[in-house]
Amino acid sequence: MQHSAEVRRLRSGFTLLEAILSAAVSATLMTGSYLVLQSSYTAWQAHESDVEAMDNAHGLLRFCVRSLRQADAVTAITAANNTVGSITFTTPTGASRAIVCDGLGMVNYLEYPGPTTTTLVNAVTGFSLTGYLADGVTATTDVSKIQCVKCTATVNMPRGGGTTRTVSSYAWVRSW
Numbered sequence: 001m002q003h004s005a006e007v008r009r010l011r012s013g014f015t016l017l018e019a020i021l022s023a024a025v026s027a028t029l030m031t032g033s034y035l036v037l038q039s040s041y042t043a044w045q046a047h048e049s050d051v052e053a054m055d056n057a058h059g060l061l062r063f064c065v066r067s068l069r070q071a072d073a074v075t076a077i078t079a080a081n082n083t084v085g086s087i088t089f090t091t092p093t094g095a096s097r098a099i100v101c102d103g104l105g106m107v108n109y110l111e112y113p114g115p116t117t118t119t120l121v122n123a124v125t126g127f128s129l130t131g132y133l134a135d136g137v138t139a140t141t142d143v144s145k146i147q148c149v150k151c152t153a154t155v156n157m158p159r160g161g162g163t164t165r166t167v168s169s170y171a172w173v174r175s176w
Contacts (some may be wrong), residue, residue: 046159054165056121057153060107061169063120064099064151067109068171071097074131074146080139083126087149092174101127107153125164126154136170148172 014022064087068074071089075096078085086100096112099120107127109118130139131146140146152168 049158053123053155053157054167056123057155057165057167060121060124060127060153061151061167063109064149065169065171067097067099068149068151069174071173074143074149074173077129077131077141077143077146077149079141080128080130083128083154085127085129087129089173123155124153125156126152126166128152132170136172146173 068087068089070091072092074087074089076086076088076098078087084101084103086098088096088098090096098110098112098115099107100110101107101124105124106122107120107124109120110116111118129152130150131141131143132138132148132150133140133145134147136148149171150168151171152166154164154166157163157165
């Protein structure tokens with residue numbers, strides 16, 4: 001009896017085979033965890049860049065709506081089918097302001113006299129404006145009759161494989 005207790009005491013550790021197997025299982029689990037974490041991070045980055053592009057478009061529209069609501073009158077507007085749009089308007093103080101797309105993806109805000117230029121967004125692939133009469137339905141190019149402006153911004157989704165998104169908003173001119 002004493003002999004078998006002695007043998008059990010000497011064999012009470014891990015064998016080399018058990019240590020190698022446990023290391024292999026641990027390595028497999030760590031590799032799998034890394035791959036899941038890496039693919040999740042890649043998906044998050046793709047989503048984040050798309051959200052940022054949409055935030056740029058929405059921010060541009062918010063700025064246009066806020067500016068046009070405070071405007072007294074529209075003094076110039078590009079044609080509705082022009083995707084490199086611009087609009088010029090006057091403020092209650094009589095100052096002239098403009099929101100202009102340069103065709104290279106940047107939309108600038110110009111303050112006159114000057115002009116002082118401020119870049120609003122950079123990555124807009126299209127910016128168009130449509131003037132409407134007071135009914136908000138009838139489109140017009142006569143700047144003396146414009147009471148509502150539809151602003152439309154188009155952006156490319158960075159990770160969308162060429163997918164574009166278009167958002168639009170209406171702004172009523174203050175003087176109405």
